[in-house]
Amino acid sequence: MSAPGAAGPGELAIVLHTHMPYVEGFGLWPFGEEWLWEALATSYLPLLDVLDAAPGGRSPVTLSITPVLADQLEAPGIAERFDAFARDLRRRSHELDAATAEAAGDAVAANELRRALGAYERAADRFAARGGDLVSAFAPHVSWTSAATHPVLPLLATDAGVRLQLETGIAAHRARFGGWGGGLWLPECAHAPWLDPLLEQAGVHAVCVELTDVLGADEQLRPLRTAAGPRLVPIDRAVIDLVWGADGYPAAPAYRDSHRLTGCHHKPWSNDGAVYDPGRAAEQVRADAVDFVGRVRERLAGGGLSVCALDTELLGHWWHEGVDWLAAVLEEALRAGLPIARLDEALTRHEPVAASADLPVTTWGTPRTLWTWDGPRVAGIAWAQRRAELEVVAAGAAAGDRALRELLAMQSSDWAFMVSRELAEPYARERVEGHAAGLRAALDAGGVGEAGVRSLAPHLARTALLEP
Structure with a gap:
């Protein structure tokens, strides 16, 4: 077994937490069903292409899908409504913005808006090619589940309420995806020690926790064993912040600016104010993937398990180039000899240490409390x-x-x-x-x-x- 501070191989686990609150039937824009359609087009469908391209069709990425998201992916009429969004509504909204840009004398931005429309049309084609069934498409890649509707479990009032969330979520996962190894994404990484017996009773064997302000830097690289049974797996903030920090990769000048919006909320500009250039962004993707793999290798020089946990929707939906970056990381890691493993498998190779009996309530929110x-x-x-x-x-x-x-x-x-x-x-x-x-x-x-x-x-x- 490898451990920080001792010679031995380290491993990276990339954990993608895939979640959308229940918006189906509750409004359209900007928060409502169009939030789901945007994530489908820009994150979920592109991510599936990357996962399917892994050798043998089995990606080393650890993927969770919340039951509430899967509920919506199975909802009646989703294929028709998404197709109308991607082919009709997005065509009209891009054309409106392109016309506005032309009227303002900005032909370059207008051209970028019309080019960007192609991503939605390709997403509609990919969705149709998968028969509109993303739950089945994700099935080979999903290994972790979550509570039914993504509550902050330490804030629930009763054991019965916690059981309702856990057991409903786990039952949904088993019905949709079959086997389950006991990995459960705690919503918002919200953990309190009193939850551990309830997690164990529900069959949960491992959860990710945010203990950055509790443990030392090297202690983030080893799982913890609780008295009640579930393993607590610290997420590695030093690695996560390469992506998610205020100055993380998505802030690079060449990437698409996700904050500066047109009238129809499109994004034709780069972070440095220039009109977005896909070729320039692709060069940045490759550089950032190489940098990420190099930094993780340094982080794991003494062994241990680094867990890079991200919201799936960050990749593509919020960071336009994020899915491309992930694909480049998987490729570069293979070239550079950085082991990436699904978290369940990695945990069999890393002996847990006893968790402190007085761990505080923590989340990955800001600050890391409730x-x-x-x-x-x-x-x-x-x-x-x-x-x-x-x-x-x-x-x-x-x-x-x-x-x-x-x-x-x-x-x-x-x-x-x-x-x-x-x-x-x-x-x-x-x-x-x-x-x-x-x-x-x-x-x-x-x-x-x-x-x-x-x-x-x-x-x-x-x-x-x-x-x-």
């Missing part, structure tokens, strides 16, 4: 979520499926995140209030004649509410 999800700006959301959970748990078997689904939708971490970060705050608050009202109506109806929340959580683990 503040993003329970601070003063969002305290009302946190209390409303807990109150709703207590009402459902008190109802027990009398709570109908709609009440459970409204609770699960309301518990998403995304609503508080959007408010704390000032991202579409009215939409986020409307979603919380709407699901709270739906839950109350469902409980008042006593489970009679209730409709579902469209396609959310078809694999409800109702028995979780009845366990002692």
Whole structure:
């Protein structure tokens, strides 16, 4: 077994956490279904091409897909609605912006906008070629799951509420993807020691945690063994920040500027203000992949396990060149002899050390506490979520499926995140209030004649509410 500070091979695990809150049927633009369509076009479909291109079709990337995202990828009508978005709406929006640029005398920007439209048309073609079934397309690559709707688990009010989220998510994963090795992505990397027995009871064997401010630099490179059983795998902030830090790779001048937007929210400029040049960006991708692999090799010179955990949507959706960078990293790592392994497999080769009995509650939010999800700006959301959970748990078997689904939708971490970060705050608050009202109506109806929340959580683990 290798360990930091001792000679021996180190390994890199690239963990991609793939998630979208439940937007299907809840608005269109800018937060609503178009958020899902953008991620499909710019992140999920390009990523699938990279994963499928791995030798033997088995990529070394560790991929999780949240059950709530898979719910939406299986929703009725998704193929038709995505096709209309990619072929019709995006054609019209790009042409509107191109015409505006031409009227302003900027023919170069207009040409880039028309060129960029091709990415959406290719995405529509790739989606159709896969039969509109991305769950099946991702199946060979998905090894980890998550809680049903991405709640901050340490903020839930009851063991029964935690079980409902865990067991519903795990049941959904098994129904869609078959076998499961016990790897579970903790939403927002939010961990509290009191969760460990519940995780173990649910069959969870490993989770990623953010302990950057708790452990020393070398201690980030080895898994921890808890008294209750699950292994805690520290994410390696020193490596992650090469990508996600304020001055990380996406900030390079040649890359597409994700903040400067046209009237229709397109992005024809580079970070340095020039009109975007794909060839120039491709050169930067190769340079950054080489730099990343070189730095990780240095990081692992003494052995250990470096976990580079990223939101999948960062690649492509937020960092336009991110999927290309990932492909280049996989290629460069093979050339340079840097081992990349799926996390479940890597954990069999790295002996865990005992976790401290007094680990604090941590997340990968800013700061690394629960503040993003329970601070003063969002305290009302946190209390409303807990109150709703207590009402459902008190109802027990009398709570109908709609009440459970409204609770699960309301518990998403995304609503508080959007408010704390000032991202579409009215939409986020409307979603919380709407699901709270739906839950109350469902409980008042006593489970009679209730409709579902469209396609959310078809694999409800109702028995979780009845366990002692």
